[in-house]
Amino acid sequence: MRDWTKQTFKPESATVLLVIVVFLSILNYFMLSLTLSIMLVSVIVVFTIAHLYHKYVTLDLVNKRKIIRVFPDESVTVPFNISGKSIVALFYGKLSFRLSNTVRLTNAQFEIERNEDTEYYLDVSSGRKDHHLHIQAKKRGRAVMRQIEIQVFDPLFIGNSSFLFKPFYGTEILILPKMTPVKGIEKLVTYQVGNQPNSHSYFQDPLLISGIRGYQHTDSFQQIHWKASARTGELQTKILEKTTHLKWTILLNVLEDQEYHSYSLSFSRNLENHISHIAYLLQIAEKQGISVELFVNILAKNHFQLLHLEEGAGKEHVIRGLELLARIDYSSATLKPERFLKRVESKLAGSFCVILCGITKQEVLKTTSDKRIHTLPYYELQASDEGGALLRC
Incomplete structure (x- = not known):
């Protein structure tokens, strides 16, 4: 959980549940009713389960460095792997994040468009680890998921916890420019x-040997052809192909x-x-x-x-x-x-x-x-x- 900033919220339902517990406790103190006692214990158990669920809930998000390249008007599916666990395995959650307006998420449940980016909301309540973001490239640029936040609800929807992802998300979408003739x-x-100017004129490729000639004192030591020199008994120099x-x-x-x-x-x-x-x-x-x-x-x-x-x-x-x-x-x-x-x-x-x-x-x-x-x-x-x-x- 070092990658997440966690904040737990107690909505009105949790407050109402706490009021019921206090009311039933006082009422049962005077009436000593078995029914009231069972109701009180049940409410306390429900409240305790919800409390422990949010206390021990953890999230894990796969965050690998990855570059996805697309051209404008192309679509791509980006995997988003997240898992959550607590005292029970299932969790109910909502994912939100921001993306540059160079792309558009086509399978979002809800979106808020801003000047330079759009905030998207998705439901991740299926319990699956693998989710897919269907992204359509709109124009040249770069898009990275920012301000990734996941809201987790307990099975009884009594409270919710908010997790904000702190590190930089490694998946980067590059919308490459169109090629205009x-x-x-x-x-x-x-x-x-002789028809095109070239400041370098000609170079020689040391791997392309077109012949040999007699050694001159101005020749480089590296240009000596040792096998030919041994065969002829005199130093020979490589004649190299000229390349442009x-x-x-x-x-x-x-x-x-x-x-x-x-x-x-x-x-x-x-x-x-x-x-x-x-x-x-x-x-x-x-x-x-x-x-x-x-x-x-x-x-x-x-x-x-x-x-x-x-x-x-x-x-x-x-x-x-x-x-x-x-x-x-x-x-x-x-x-x-x-x-x-x-x-x-x-x-x-x-x-x-x-x-x-x-x-x-x-x-x-x-x-x-x-x-x-x-x-x-x-x-x-x-x-x-x-x-x-x-x-x-």
Whole structure:
């Protein structure tokens, strides 16, 4: 019971029962009636059972760390495992909790909608341990059950106990963003030597050996081909295959100037569209084997103190990216664009190109001092409800 805060209530029925006990005791004192005595003992037994039930009732809630991923308009069933016991095994209870308005519980008995979340009520009186929450995703975001409270009634409904769950509930529902197509993406995924700028030019893959040649004094020690050297009697150097390294760096600015107050910033009205377009870019990059790194000017606890998707590629990387986008919240602490660009300046030089969302190339060049950054190709992601467009800038 360390996870629960317990409070026992004595409703009017318990008060009435206590008054009856006192009245019957006084009446029986003068009348000495067997019937009154039996009634008195019966009422006392009932009162005692109810009291002991609430005194010894305990609850157990399975609380494991779990992430459930869904897209908007999809439905999912979330298990909720709770057990209760006292001097008798059965218990009658009502469950209440709050959920973000990014989702909706479809099998609730009663609900109260608020500004940012909804309070739901469910009946858990069946005595079963396993209950199921039928949840429908409404829009991108994150939903976690909060203020979990269970009211337990004794079998005679004389009193009730309230249990408030103290720890953070580990089941997290992430509503991943929709992937909205972006026009002009072919400019970034069609790579032809001499036709696309690439700050890294060519790299060599140490696992791909195309041949050998005679050793030169400028060659690295690690490039010596020892087997070939032993066979020929002279030092031989590996000739490695050249590979192209493509990397997109995406900068997402979640803020914009307010319409009537240029000195004040608020969350962008195009933020949801930007997020949907970035989700699409992540999917395209995964298909093309392109590495992606994403920075968002929302404060977080890491090296950059920013919401950051580290450079990577592949399906797992896409999932991490979609999860990061799902966690973007309008109540998060943010960083002004100028300070945001200063923090990411050191990571821009190693990119194949930079994709700007909610920020302009002029702002980047004005804020950064590294000349290598100024020569990079920049693309601005223009967002709308119909679809996005990548424009060279």
